[in-house]
Amino acid sequence: MPQIFHPSMNTISRLSIFGFVFILILIGFIGWALARSPYQTGQGVVRPQPIPFSHEHHVGDLGIDCRFCHDTVETHASAGMPSTEVCLNCHSVLFRDSPILAQVHESQRNGTPIMWTRVHDLADYVYFHHGVHINAGIGCTSCHGKIDEMPLAYRAETLHMEWCLDCHRNPEQHVRPRDAVFDPHWVNTEAKEIDPELLLKAHDLQSRTQCSYCHR
Amino acid sequence: MHHAPAKTSASLVARGQVPREAPARRWYYGAAPGQQPLHAALLVSSLLLLALAGCSQEMDEQPRLEVYETSEFFEDGLAMRPPVEGTVPRGGLRLDVHFFEGKVGGQLATSWPDDITIDRAFVERGRERYDAFCSMCHGLAGYGDGTVVARGFPAPPSYHIDRLREVPHGHIYDVITNGLGRMPRLSDRITPRDRWAIVAYLRAMQIGQHVEVDDRLRAEVERATAVEKSPGDGKGRPHE
Numbered sequence: 001m002p003q004i005f006h007p008s009m010n011t012i013s014r015l016s017i018f019g020f021v022f023i024l025i026l027i028g029f030i031g032w033a034l035a036r037s038p039y040q041t042g043q044g045v046v047r048p049q050p051i052p053f054s055h056e057h058h059v060g061d062l063g064i065d066c067r068f069c070h071d072t073v074e075t076h077a078s079a080g081m082p083s084t085e086v087c088l089n090c091h092s093v094l095f096r097d098s099p100i101l102a103q104v105h106e107s108q109r110n111g112t113p114i115m116w117t118r119v120h121d122l123a124d125y126v127y128f129h130h131g132v133h134i135n136a137g138i139g140c141t142s143c144h145g146k147i148d149e150m151p152l153a154y155r156a157e158t159l160h161m162e163w164c165l166d167c168h169r170n171p172e173q174h175v176r177p178r179d180a181v182f183d184p185h186w187v188n189t190e191a192k193e194i195d196p197e198l199l200l201k202a203h204d205l206q207s208r209t210q211c212s213y214c215h216r
Numbered sequence: 217m218h219h220a221p222a223k224t225s226a227s228l229v230a231r232g233q234v235p236r237e238a239p240a241r242r243w244y245y246g247a248a249p250g251q252q253p254l255h256a257a258l259l260v261s262s263l264l265l266l267a268l269a270g271c272s273q274e275m276d277e278q279p280r281l282e283v284y285e286t287s288e289f290f291e292d293g294l295a296m297r298p299p300v301e302g303t304v305p306r307g308g309l310r311l312d313v314h315f316f317e318g319k320v321g322g323q324l325a326t327s328w329p330d331d332i333t334i335d336r337a338f339v340e341r342g343r344e345r346y347d348a349f350c351s352m353c354h355g356l357a358g359y360g361d362g363t364v365v366a367r368g369f370p371a372p373p374s375y376h377i378d379r380l381r382e383v384p385h386g387h388i389y390d391v392i393t394n395g396l397g398r399m400p401r402l403s404d405r406i407t408p409r410d411r412w413a414i415v416a417y418l419r420a421m422q423i424g425q426h427v428e429v430d431d432r433l434r435a436e437v438e439r440a441t442a443v444e445k446s447p448g449d450g451k452g453r454p455h456e
Contacts, residue, residue, distance in 0.1 A: 061363070062352055062363045062364060062367070063351075063352060063363055064352050064364075065347065065348035065349070065352075067348045067349070067405070068348060068349060068352075068405070071404075071405040077283075078282075078283045078284065081284055083404070085400075085404065086404075086405075088400070089400040089402075090364055090369060092398075092400075093368075093369055093370060093398060094364075094367065094368060094369055111292075112292075113293075113294065115286075118284075123275060123276040124275065124276060124277060124278040124280070124282070125275050125276070125278070179344065182348070
């Protein structure tokens with residue numbers, strides 16, 4: 001009977017045993033990295049918007065409160081997006097003839113909505129509620145980053161489950177006084193100094209990690 | 217380590233030092249028939265694993281509509297529907313004209329609605345709402361010097377003029393609800409109760425900014441606040 005395997009197969013088979021393990025690890029790592037990369041999470045990625053609306057100008061420079069435009073953020077699951085009328089509160093006078101605002105006026109005339117590109121979008125099997133977080137004392141910038149420095153909005157966080165849980169395990173590290181929730185400049189000085197247990201009690205919070213809070 | 221002669225020759229072949237026969241080079245294709253599916257399976261499964269990392273499953277986008285999504289079902293393409301015209305939502309009946317329109321007997325109300333108790337918390341609530349919804353035009357202290365005005369928006373009158381000190385509460389409520397001239401209506405974003413809270417805060421502000429100051433009081437205040445007056449930042453806040 002002729003030899004099926006050439007002697008060189010010895011090395012190759014040995015290599016492929018180790019190689020297989022190595023490749024498995026590599027694939028695992030690539031998968032892990034890919035799932036966390038901006039390509040997959042959209043973190044830090046600026047999307048094209050119909051109008052180049054700048055939070056840097058409106059929030060950072062003018063100091064307009066989030067609620068002026070995102071008016072359901074304290075009470076509803078959704079933060080709410082500004083209607084055309086909101087823009088026209090000021091732009092009926094300011095920059096009226098500027099071409100970048102042409103779409104706002106067109107929307108007003110025809111009653112067609114301005115179609116913003118979504119920046120954040122959780123999977124539909126996850127339940128999220130803005131009001132709960134705002135009333136618990138979690139500020140916008142804890143989740144949306146330095147929005148007052150963004151000429152165009154982008155995702156500051158991965159929105160992965162592990163990110164939600166990182167906070168839900170120790171929420172007391174992130175709470176702020178109620179009147180600082182909308183303040184983009186707030187810095188946390190309290191959490192480092194005070195015992196976490198006390199802080200948790202003081203803010204009447206619990207660590208919420210049960211699956212059914214978010215997957216209902 | 218001791219090497220059997222066969223192994224030595226194999227590794228030499230692998231390094232290409234011994235002239236090889238053609239089949240040995242094509243090891244992959246030359247593998248035993250039973251091994252071919254294994255290689256293929258490995259290749260496919262590793263590709264699948266890779267693909268998994270980048271895949272988005274149907275659970276992510278379920279066949280239900282969320283707020284602000286589009287829908288092809290409706291003519292205007294919006295998933296969110298406005299209430300049918302002429303309908304009143306539960307608990308949305310607005311019979312109390314004083315509370316909801318700021319009017320009593322067709323005249324602007326000079327009194328507070330019965331439902332409202334004016335206490336510290338209520339005025340504080342009004343301050344919070346005022347800062348969020350009015351201050352960028354009217355300024356934090358109500359002098360009509362907000363940041364938006366600094367960029368060319370027509371300046372509103374200061375609240376601290378006699379005419380506005382004397383207008384009925386209902387007038388201020390009405391201006392928030394329906395707007396006036398260049399002032400937009402803000403009733404789409406502020407609830408009636410919050411509008412009254414803002415009116416209360418505005419009244420408190422008017423009183424606070426209109427204290428009769430005699431020379432003795434002025435001297436005392438100046439001594440107590442012996443800090444140099446600095447120009448505002450346009451929002452009525454002094455510079456740090």
